[in-house]
Amino acid sequence: MERRVVITGMGVTAPNGVDISSFEKSLRNGKSGIRYFKQLDELNFSCQIGGKPEISEELLNKYFTPLQLRGLNSSGIIYGVIAGTDAWKDAGLKIEQNDYPDWDSGIIFGTGILGVDKFREAIHLIDEGKTRRLGSTSVLQTMASGISAYLGGILGCGNQVTTNSSACTTGTEALLMGYDRIKAGKAKRMLVGSCGDHGPYIWGGFDAMRILPNKYNDEPEKASRPMSASASGFIPGSGAGALVLEDLESAKRRGARIYAEVLGGDINSGGQRGEGSMTAANNEAVERCIQNALKNSNISSNDVDLINGHLTATNRDSVEIINWTKALNRTKNDFPMINSIKGMTGHCLSASGSIECVASVLQIHHKFIFPNINCDDIHPEILKLIDQDKIPREQKEQEINVLAKASFGFGDVNAVVIFKKYIA
Incomplete structure (x- = not known):
């Protein structure tokens, strides 16, 4: 049987919106999320602006327990967990607290470089001979598949749970990989998406390549100019996006809202x-x-x-x-x-x-x-x-x-x- 694949849930942590409703409003109004960062100025970056989602302590506490937050120093994981959890709930799916995995649901959630700030913290501790102070989550926060591992445990997914990495193509590639898995009948639904850390240790290499603009530090919202004659380079950003892909028949049986179809x-x-x-x-x-x-x-x-x-x-x-x-x-x-x-x-x-x-x-x-x-x-x-x-x-x-x-x-x-x- 030829399976149709539809989208039943979405979540986002973007520089201009940290939930679907806010993000949609920003899109409609052409609202920029690009801001000036004093830290980049102090570090002598040529480009001192970027796109970073604004995550409050109150919001963090809705997605992570105090124990999970202890030592958590990976913005990519934070962005991905928020977007992925929101997409799951948006699809009308429950987060079950039991001993049985959801064998029909999987995750393909990609990233580029994960946990750079945690790496930096770990390097200093190791160099100082304080390895035991690293904490029990340093590996989870710095391994590439840390984001899919976090989401897999939160959602209890028992199908394929993995991470892909293909630079700027990562998120779209993850979606197509999830689509293929459902199309092949190997899963009923897949949470797909990608995330990226923010900050100087991610953005510094691009600044060194001189492919970021340096004349808009006082006008950050005007800096990113796709298809413009005055475009002078891209502005680095960060965040996460997530989508729940589902076999159409499964979605219909659940009475799920369907956003669109993936052809x-x-x-x-x-x-x-x-x-x-x-x-x-x-x-x-x-x-x-x-x-x-x-x-x-x-x-x-x-x-x-x-x-x-x-x-x-x-x-x-x-x-x-x-x-x-x-x-x-x-x-x-x-x-x-x-x-x-x-x-x-x-x-x-x-x-x-x-x-x-x-x-x-x-x-x-x-x-x-x-x-x-x-x-x-x-x-x-x-x-x-x-x-x-x-x-x-x-x-x-x-x-x-x-x-x-x-x-x-x-x-x-x-x-x-x-x-x-x-x-x-």
Whole structure:
């Protein structure tokens, strides 16, 4: 039997919203979550701004026990646990406190670098000969699969529980991996998503590469400028996004609310060959990924109503648009609407794909298109290819049937997923 996969729950911890309702409101209003950080200034960073979710002590205490909070020093785990737990509850699923795992439910929750602050703390203690002061959770907070392990224990999942890591493609890749598992009949539901730590030890390498802007430290909300002629680099961000994927029949039996359907997608790599490199995508691989995502979803390029692009506010934005026009064979007024959330959140690195998948699904479910902020001066190379009204600068109320979401990451890796309005 051909299984259909739907989305029944979502959660988010983003720089501009730490729950689904707040996040949706920020998207509609074009609200930025990018702020100035004095610590980055004191550490002589060129770029002294970033996107960081605001988590209060009161909120922390709703998700972690006092014992769990003791020594917890991994922002990625905090973000992921909040987003993942919220998505589970949003799907109408219970968190059972018994001795029996939920064999039908699994987790694929990715990350890039986890627990850097905990590593730093541990290194100092070890160097000082104080190893026994590390605490019992240092391993859990610094192993890559720490986030899926935390969520697996909280939710009691007995199916596959694992972590993936593919740079900025991580979250979108996790979603497609979960989709494949349900499609193959190996699970009824999968919690999928990704998270990323914040702070100087994550963002410092990018500052050293000089790919972050340095002229907006006094105007942080104007700094991230996807598709803009004045874009001068991406703003680093952090957070987490989570989605509950479920076999349609299982969702219907539960009477679950269905946000959207996952039609399919594709994951590939350019092999760092041709124009592809560790930091730049092989354009042919991007085009193939888009085209294969459409083929695997049994739709044509003309079916796509909206693209939620990767679009990081670098000189690669115009190249990404070129790749979309070639892959879809659509240009000018025939091109779909396109937007990027990164003007509001910055580039949340390993968390970006999942946060942006949540943003994509919200647009389908609530019938709106969020604006591209800081894009009043669209790059002229982009205007040669698509009409400017395809890049909305204000919120649009519009029904969306099919949305293509893309993520492209360091290492020349790509992922494209196709979401569709659910029709029974």
